[in-house]
Amino acid sequence: MGDLVFTSQTKVEVGPADLFDLFGSGDRELGWLFGSEAAALRPGGLVRLSLPIGGLSDADGTARIQSVAPFRRILLAHESPWSGYIDCRISPGRSGGSQVRVTVSISQAEISRLGAGFGLAVSPPPNGHISVGLLTSLSGSNGIFGRSTVNCAQLAIDELNADGGVLGRQVSLSVADDATNPVVGQISMERLLRTPNLSAVIGYHNSATFAVTSGLAIDAGIPYLYTPVSEPGGHHPLLFRLGGTPLEQLRFALPRLARETGGTRWFIAGNDYTWPRAIAATAKPVVEGMGGTIAGRGFLPIGTRRFEPIIEAIRRSGAEHIISGFVGQDQIRFEQACVAHGLRDSTRTFAPFLDDVVVEHLGDSAAGVWNVLGYFEGLDTTENRDFLSRYKVRFGENAAPVSAAAEAVYEATHRWARACVAGRGVDASAVVHTLRDARFEGPRRRTSLASPDRMLLGEATSTKVRVLDKLPSVHSA
Amino acid sequence: MDSDAIFSALSDPNRRAIMALIGEKEEMAVGEIVERFDTIGRTGISSHLRVLRLSGLVTERREGNFRYYSIATQSADTVVAFLSTVYKDSLSGLSVSVDTSSTEFAADERTA
Numbered sequence: 001m002g003d004l005v006f007t008s009q010t011k012v013e014v015g016p017a018d019l020f021d022l023f024g025s026g027d028r029e030l031g032w033l034f035g036s037e038a039a040a041l042r043p044g045g046l047v048r049l050s051l052p053i054g055g056l057s058d059a060d061g062t063a064r065i066q067s068v069a070p071f072r073r074i075l076l077a078h079e080s081p082w083s084g085y086i087d088c089r090i091s092p093g094r095s096g097g098s099q100v101r102v103t104v105s106i107s108q109a110e111i112s113r114l115g116a117g118f119g120l121a122v123s124p125p126p127n128g129h130i131s132v133g134l135l136t137s138l139s140g141s142n143g144i145f146g147r148s149t150v151n152c153a154q155l156a157i158d159e160l161n162a163d164g165g166v167l168g169r170q171v172s173l174s175v176a177d178d179a180t181n182p183v184v185g186q187i188s189m190e191r192l193l194r195t196p197n198l199s200a201v202i203g204y205h206n207s208a209t210f211a212v213t214s215g216l217a218i219d220a221g222i223p224y225l226y227t228p229v230s231e232p233g234g235h236h237p238l239l240f241r242l243g244g245t246p247l248e249q250l251r252f253a254l255p256r257l258a259r260e261t262g263g264t265r266w267f268i269a270g271n272d273y274t275w276p277r278a279i280a281a282t283a284k285p286v287v288e289g290m291g292g293t294i295a296g297r298g299f300l301p302i303g304t305r306r307f308e309p310i311i312e313a314i315r316r317s318g319a320e321h322i323i324s325g326f327v328g329q330d331q332i333r334f335e336q337a338c339v340a341h342g343l344r345d346s347t348r349t350f351a352p353f354l355d356d357v358v359v360e361h362l363g364d365s366a367a368g369v370w371n372v373l374g375y376f377e378g379l380d381t382t383e384n385r386d387f388l389s390r391y392k393v394r395f396g397e398n399a400a401p402v403s404a405a406a407e408a409v410y411e412a413t414h415r416w417a418r419a420c421v422a423g424r425g426v427d428a429s430a431v432v433h434t435l436r437d438a439r440f441e442g443p444r445r446r447t448s449l450a451s452p453d454r455m456l457l458g459e460a461t462s463t464k465v466r467v468l469d470k471l472p473s474v475h476s477a
Numbered sequence: 478m479d480s481d482a483i484f485s486a487l488s489d490p491n492r493r494a495i496m497a498l499i500g501e502k503e504e505m506a507v508g509e510i511v512e513r514f515d516t517i518g519r520t521g522i523s524s525h526l527r528v529l530r531l532s533g534l535v536t537e538r539r540e541g542n543f544r545y546y547s548i549a550t551q552s553a554d555t556v557v558a559f560l561s562t563v564y565k566d567s568l569s570g571l572s573v574s575v576d577t578s579s580t581e582f583a584a585d586e587r588t589a
Contacts, residue, residue, distance in 0.1 A: 004557060006564040010571055031571040052566050053488050100571070104564045108553075115556045117493060118534075119500025119548045179490065183514060187497045 003084075004111055009101040016071045016090045016098045023074060023088070033088060033102060034061070039363055041068050044398040046360050047076055062144055066398050079147035079400050081139035081177075083110050116191060117177060117184075124196050125172035130165075130426050132157065132413060133174045133192035133201040133222075135213065136405075140180025141328040142206060144357055148406035149204050150175055151395050156413035158394065166417045166426065174198075178209045185209030186216065193220040199426040202412045204228055204405045207275060214239055221428050223435060225416060227408035229352070229373070231278055237432050242412055244374060244455060246279050249352050250286045252455045253372040254321075258290060261348050263320025265295040269310055269334070270325020272299035279325045279352060295319040304330055307337035314343060324351040324369075331358065335365040344368060357403040359460045366460040375407040375444055376458045376465040384443035401464075407443055414440045478554055479532065484562035486532040487555075491517060492525050496548070499535060504547035 012019055022030060024038025028050055037048040042065060049061035063076040063086055071090060078084040084106035091099045116122045125131050134153045138146035157173045160166055176192045178185030185205060192201055193216060200223040203210065207230055217224035218238050229243040258264065266287050270276030276299060284294055295317035298310045314322060322343075326334045331353065338344050344367075354362075354371040356378075362369075377388065387410075391402060400406075416431065418438040423430030439446055444454065458465035487493055491514070498513055499505050507526065511519045526546060529535040534555065538545045 004560070006561055008564055008567050010568045012571055031569055033567055051563060053563065100568060102564070102567045104560075104567070106560065111553050111556050111560075114560075115553055116500070117497055118487065118555055118559070119496040119498070120551055120553065120555065121500070179493075181490070181494070184490075184494050184497065186513075187494065187501060190501055191497075 003105040003107050006104040006106075007101065009099065011093055011097060011099055013097045015096070016092055019090055019098050019100060020071045020074075033086070036063075038065070041065065041074065043067055048361075051081070053081075060139065060143065062147075064398055064400060066396070077396070077398065078104070078106075080143040081146075082106065082114055083147065113175060117179075117188075122174075122191065125174065126170070129170050129172040129197060130420075131172050131174055131195045131198045132416065133176065133195055133198055134409065135176050135178055135185065135189055135192060135201060135203045135205055135209075136409070137180045137205050138175075138177040140178075142180040144328075144361065145204065145355075145403055145405045146177070148357070148400040148402050149409050151391065151399060152402060152406040152410035153202065153413050155391055155394055156410045156417075159390075160414070160417050166420050167424070169426070171417075178205045178213075180206065180209075182208045182212045186212045189213040189216050193217065193222060197426075198222060199420065199428075200225060200416050200431065202227065202409055202416070204409050207231065210234075223416075223428050223431050225412045225435075227412050228405065238428065240435055242408060242415075246282045246352060247286070248455060249372045250279075250283050250323075253350055253370060253457060254283070254286050254292075254323075255290050256457060257321060257348055257350055257370055258292060261320050263348075264292045265317065265319040266292055266321045266323060267295050267314045267317050267319035267347075268297045268323045268325065269314065270299055270323075271302050271304075271327055271330055273302065275327075276325025279323065283323050300326075300330070302327070302330060305333065307334050308341070310334075311337055311341045311343055314347065315341075320347055322347050322349045324349050325353070326351075327353055332362055332365070335362055335369065339365045354458075354460060354465070355403045355405065356401045356465055357405075359463070359465055360401060362460070364462045367462045369460045370457065371460070371465070372455045372457050373404040374455060375404045376456060376467050377402050378458070378464055378467045379443060379456065380467060381443065381445060383441065383445055387443040411440055411442050411444070414442060478558050480558040480562050482532040483534065483555060483558040486528050486534055487559050489525070489528075491521075492529055495522070495525055496529065496534060499546050500548050502547075504538065504545045507544050507546070510546070 022032055024036055026037030028035030034049045038045055045065040047063040051061040062079045066075045066077050068074055074088045076086040078086055087103040089101045093099050136146050136149045137143055153173055157171050161170050174195045176188035178188055201217055202225045204227045214234055218236050223238050225240045225242055227242045230241055232245050268280045268283055287294055296313055298313055349369045351369050351371055354369055359366040415438045419431045419435040420426045422434035457468045459468055511522050530537050534549055535546045536549045
């Protein structure tokens with residue numbers, strides 16, 4: 001099957017060099033590839049596209065630069081809300097100025113995945129294959145995490161199939177997008193659960209979606225491996241929460257941050273919804289338990305643009321530390337505002353949602369922010385370097401960065417396969433009893449649900465997260 | 478197939494969700510659709526369904542006082558029409574243009 005190709009071209013007054021320089025300025029009025037925004041025109045660089053689709057966030061599309069030929073061509077890989085390639089070619093106009101041509105190609109498989117979101121039937125996986133479902137966010141405010149998450153699930157499936165499959169059967173991945181919206185999440189999960197020969201669903205999406213989808217998995221009798229850091233609760237033999245809890249994150253990070261600063265005062269700021277408020281409730285006893293004080297709290301609605309009042313409140317509170325529960329675009333604007341108002345010089349920030357993908361979007365405003373997660377791309381183990389090199393061989397040198405979300409999905413897929421082998425079957429009855437003890441030696445070395453998740457402390461630079469912890473070797477563990 | 482009408486219908490996230498929901502069943506009664514959306518009332522759902530019907534995306538069947546909706550076509554042309562309208566605007570309004578009316582647009586299938 002071929003790709004679908006969409007072409008658009010126009011003539012402009014300015015010459016190729018000037019037009020090339022204007023690419024990525026983020027000026028929507030200018031209209032150069034939807035007023036795209038790029039920090040740097042280099043291979044691997046992130047490009048944010050304001051696609052004209054209602055209901056998604058401001059910069060709802062992302063792409064990554066694959067190659068640049070100055071003044072002539074910029075080739076991008078589309079990462080969200082769907083995958084494909086965007087080829088921008090500039091040539092001198094016949095009578096001055098330039099001619100610009102944008103060619104977008106999207107695979108038939110991706111067209112078919114998108115069709116599912118529009119209510120079209122999905123073609124079933126090949127006969128005899130075992131299916132694994134992945135429910136993730138490829139659009140909406142968490143859409144930025146989706147591409148590498150899908151990539152890592154596919155990488156794990158490819159590895160299993162190359163190794164002869166699971167119990168001698170090949171494995172197929174079915175992907176569904178919750179659009180960062182629980183209503184859509186519920187519909188997508190219902191569809192996933194009807195996939196023939198489905199053995200398990202792996203989820204990376206927010207807790208609002210989990211609240212409605214977990215019951216569906218239980219009703220369908222399908223094991224559900226939920227990978228993000230999440231609040232404990234909703235216990236059921238078919239539900240497996242693979243990520244740590246906010247309490248584990250905070251207990252691990254806050255004492256170390258306090259030791260580094262010597263400070264005792266903490267300000268909790270974040271968006272006004274369940275998750276940031278849960279972080280605040282969890283943080284209070286942790287802070288007080290180590291002799292610290294909550295110097296102030298502030299919650300702002302999602303979509304806030306004016307951060308000056310809260311920054312002033314933080315300054316007045318005398319806090320030496322900020323726990324930031326902002327998400328998505330708000331996190332970016334809040335951190336930018338902290339830098340602009342000099343708060344970064346007098347405080348240290350702990351941001352429990354910050355991973356390699358968020359750092360890439362934050363750029364310079366990320367530098368110095370701390371977080372604790374199960375994985376960062378910069379983890380210095382031989383196993384992680386091998387993993388990242390396999391990822392790049394499979395998806396290209398300039399593929400989407402591997403986030404904690406993506407690595408967690410990779411591990412979950414392999415752990416599911418180990419559980420099938422241990423239970424000698426792919427049905428829920430075989431897997432539920434073996435999944436908890438299924439071990440996997442991956443980028444984070446040996447992990448299993450039976451042992452507490454090993455957390456890593458990371459400090460952001462302007463381009464990545466520097467891991468401040470080392471994992472013990474497998475042999476000494 | 479009117480690409481602009483399809484794009485305009487599907488550029489609303491609630492209408493995309495309604496399409497995905499209807500696609501789960503052979504057909505759905507309005508009441509079943511309303512039940513699934515906390516934030517949109519019956520009037521809102523009805524007006525979204527009217528837009529989807531007028532753009533040819535869903536089919537309506539009336540039986541007594543009830544109306545049932547189903548996906549009008551299983552052809553991937555719907556997705557192609559939607560995407561073609563998205564990318565048609567990728568350079569639109571490029572303000573350094575001499576002549577934006579000369580913007581040409583084409584969508585075709587290239588065999589690999």
